[in-house]
Amino acid sequence: MTWPPGPQSGTVRTIKCSQEYFSTIVSQVTSPLFIPVATTPEFPDGTLRKVMAGDTGILLARVNGQFYATGLLCPHLGADLSEGTLNGTILTCPMHNSQFDLRDGRVVRWTDLTGVVLNYAKRSNPPRPLPCYPVRIDEETVLVQIP
Ligand code: FES
Numbered sequence: 001m002t003w004p005p006g007p008q009s010g011t012v013r014t015i016k017c018s019q020e021y022f023s024t025i026v027s028q029v030t031s032p033l034f035i036p037v038a039t040t041p042e043f044p045d046g047t048l049r050k051v052m053a054g055d056t057g058i059l060l061a062r063v064n065g066q067f068y069a070t071g072l073l074c075p076h077l078g079a080d081l082s083e084g085t086l087n088g089t090i091l092t093c094p095m096h097n098s099q100f101d102l103r104d105g106r107v108v109r110w111t112d113l114t115g116v117v118l119n120y121a122k123r124s125n126p127p128r129p130l131p132c133y134p135v136r137i138d139e140e141t142v143l144v145q146i147p
Contacts, residue, residue, distance in 0.1 A: 034136050034143035035143060035146065036141050036143050037058070037060060037142055037144050038051050038141075038142040040137065040140045043067070044062065045065065047060075047062050048061045048085075048086045051144075057072045059081050059082055059091075060135075060142065063089050063102065067137065068135065069135050069146075070105060070131060070133065071105075071130050074093045074130075075107075075128040076093065076098050077095060077096070079094055080094070081130075089102040097109070098110050098111050100129070102132075103132075104129070110127040
């Protein structure tokens, strides 16, 4: 056998498809995979827990039957948000009580500091939203797409 192998009869085919279909196929091939992280029975409503998506720790929560996946660490100073508290979709950080909405990661409150100290904290460490990741349910499996 010679290397590299030459073209072999019948191994290459040309397929005609629409631009839309081609774009769909390309986006499916190039987009990050959904990774299984949990099962629905182990996540009753109100559950907030760290799960692993491959090597990445993420925060998974279930509120009113809806699953939310976000970054695990607080954008303020990196506290573990799985030790925070949940009130509806509002997550409160255990360290300085910043609050984030799990639906879109937006900052509801940046720390519980007040006055001059809060102004300094905002200038030195500006508010940043929590990264959010798409969640898909396949039968009882919860899958999360991380970049
Ligand atoms: S580390 Fe979360 S509010 Fe400071």
